Amino acid sequence: MARVAASTLDPRREAPDAGPPPAGLDHERPAPRPPGEDPDVDRWLVGRVVEGDADAYEELLRRHRDRIYRIALRVLANPADADDVTQEIAIQLWTGLAGFTGSAAFTTWLYRVVVNRCLNVRRRRRPTEELTETVHPSSPGPEARVVAGQELEAGLAALADMPEELRVALVLIQLEGLSYAQAASVLKVPEATVRGRLARGRAHLVKQMRSWA
Amino acid sequence: MTDGPDARPTHTDGSADSPDAGDSAVDLLGIDAALPCGRDPQPLLEQVTEHGAVALDDHQRGCLHCQAALAEFDRLWAPMRSVAADRPQAPPGVLDSVLMSIRGVSEDAEFARIDEGYGHTRISGRVVAAIARHHAARVAGVRGALGKLDRAGHRRGAPDPDFPETSVHSAQPSDMARGPQASAGVAGTSTAIEIVLAADYGRDLQALADQVRAAVVAGVRANTGLEPVSVSVVIDEVLLPREASGEPAHSNGA
Numbered sequence: 001m002a003r004v005a006a007s008t009l010d011p012r013r014e015a016p017d018a019g020p021p022p023a024g025l026d027h028e029r030p031a032p033r034p035p036g037e038d039p040d041v042d043r044w045l046v047g048r049v050v051e052g053d054a055d056a057y058e059e060l061l062r063r064h065r066d067r068i069y070r071i072a073l074r075v076l077a078n079p080a081d082a083d084d085v086t087q088e089i090a091i092q093l094w095t096g097l098a099g100f101t102g103s104a105a106f107t108t109w110l111y112r113v114v115v116n117r118c119l120n121v122r123r124r125r126r127p128t129e130e131l132t133e134t135v136h137p138s139s140p141g142p143e144a145r146v147v148a149g150q151e152l153e154a155g156l157a158a159l160a161d162m163p164e165e166l167r168v169a170l171v172l173i174q175l176e177g178l179s180y181a182q183a184a185s186v187l188k189v190p191e192a193t194v195r196g197r198l199a200r201g202r203a204h205l206v207k208q209m210r211s212w213a
Numbered sequence: 214m215t216d217g218p219d220a221r222p223t224h225t226d227g228s229a230d231s232p233d234a235g236d237s238a239v240d241l242l243g244i245d246a247a248l249p250c251g252r253d254p255q256p257l258l259e260q261v262t263e264h265g266a267v268a269l270d271d272h273q274r275g276c277l278h279c280q281a282a283l284a285e286f287d288r289l290w291a292p293m294r295s296v297a298a299d300r301p302q303a304p305p306g307v308l309d310s311v312l313m314s315i316r317g318v319s320e321d322a323e324f325a326r327i328d329e330g331y332g333h334t335r336i337s338g339r340v341v342a343a344i345a346r347h348h349a350a351r352v353a354g355v356r357g358a359l360g361k362l363d364r365a366g367h368r369r370g371a372p373d374p375d376f377p378e379t380s381v382h383s384a385q386p387s388d389m390a391r392g393p394q395a396s397a398g399v400a401g402t403s404t405a406i407e408i409v410l411a412a413d414y415g416r417d418l419q420a421l422a423d424q425v426r427a428a429v430v431a432g433v434r435a436n437t438g439l440e441p442v443s444v445s446v447v448i449d450e451v452l453l454p455r456e457a458s459g460e461p462a463h464s465n466g467a
Binding site: 045074158210 | 237239242243255258259262286291292293294295296297299301302303304307310311312316342346356357359360361449450452453
């Protein structure tokens with residue numbers, strides 16, 4: 001680690017100014033790189049986390065927490081479960097990052113952990129699934145909600161009723177924008193399998209939407 | 214729901230097909246069946262889900278069956294577009310307890326204190342560090358940044374009782390020279406910050422450190438009213454620009 005400069009007193013300290021940053025700071029770019037989209041920075045942070053740097057861990061979570069939560073929410077269709085999974089992942093990663101070998105992108109490894117955790121949660125709760133509102137909706141079905149202008153609710157309801165493996169592929173690729181290759185790597189299946197699941201998932205959704213018409 | 218275009222095909226002479234429900238493109242999905250024009254409906258569905266219902270080739274532009282299928286898929290896919298556009302964020306605080314347990318309860322014990330006419334304002338040292346990180350990360354050439362309180366003094370022993378956090382004088386330059394405790398984290402209205410960062414390869418690192426230091430000082434001063442008396446910049450990693458390499462690049466240490 002190279003310490004380039006250390007403990008330099010600010011020469012402007014004698015003229016404090018609580019206003020906005022000086023206009024001369026034109027080296028600040030207007031739009032920083034979106035968090036979570038720089039695998040090299042992820043690797044740097046992971047390396048520091050493995051050495052016990054809690055600040056690096058907080059930054060790593062900050063960069064990825066929303067996507068962790070969103071994948072969990074879409075796969076589980078339950079905000080409370082998504083909260084739980086997000087917290088469990090945060091605990092698991094702190095001690096589990098040593099298992100990240102760096103042979104793949106950190107996000108690939110992370111999303112695999114998230115998906116597996118979600119599927120475990122679904123399997124645990126499956127015995128009572130027949131009683132949930134999703135399966136026997138007391139509210140209008142997707143098409144009725146669409147008519148009422150509630151497209152989002154209709155889409156979420158249709159998504160919640162999809163077969164598990166089709167839903168996971170659709171969440172990763174259609175909703176979160178992963179490539180076929182990335183999704184295949186996350187799910188540890190051939191790319192052709194992912195493409196097939198996505199195609200079946202899309203067909204399933206439009207059929208389901210029309211069946212409620 | 215937003216109504217899509219009428220799915221029923223209409224010929225240019227004014228006549229109209231009246232397809233049965235069984236003729237719907239949706240019914241043909243997944244059964245190796247083609248539209249009357251011979252096109253497979255599955256690629257049309259992919260087209261709609263990835264690019265919308267705009268016809269892509271001459272056949273589609275002239276084919277009423279394809280146009281009807283595209284319109285039907287587009288109408289049925291609208292709810293999923295709403296789902297894709299909905300980007301919920303992790304609820305605030307969902308990770309706080311995890312981070313607290315990792316850091317330990319004593320980690321957040323430092324507060325800056327600003328005395329005012331009718332009371333005082335206390336600002337957590339972690340808030341100062343987060344603000345510093347935010348401003349450092351916005352400097353061109355910084356790929357990632359961590360903001361830390363400089364706890365050098367605390368690591369060497371207990372804080373000097375002569376410099377309590379409530380004192381607004383505890384970290385003036387003359388006091389700084391008296392001992393390391395005054396440079397520890399936050400004290401009174403003064404704060405000492407360490408920025409650890411990963412930089413773009415090829416930058417003048419000394420100049421980058423100066424820019425980071427200036428940005429952090431200005432940002433912390435403006436956002437908190439505190440006075441950064443020391444900003445250490447540690448270049449911990451340099452990374453090849455992704456546009457140039459296409460692959461992760463690692464140069465351990467600068």
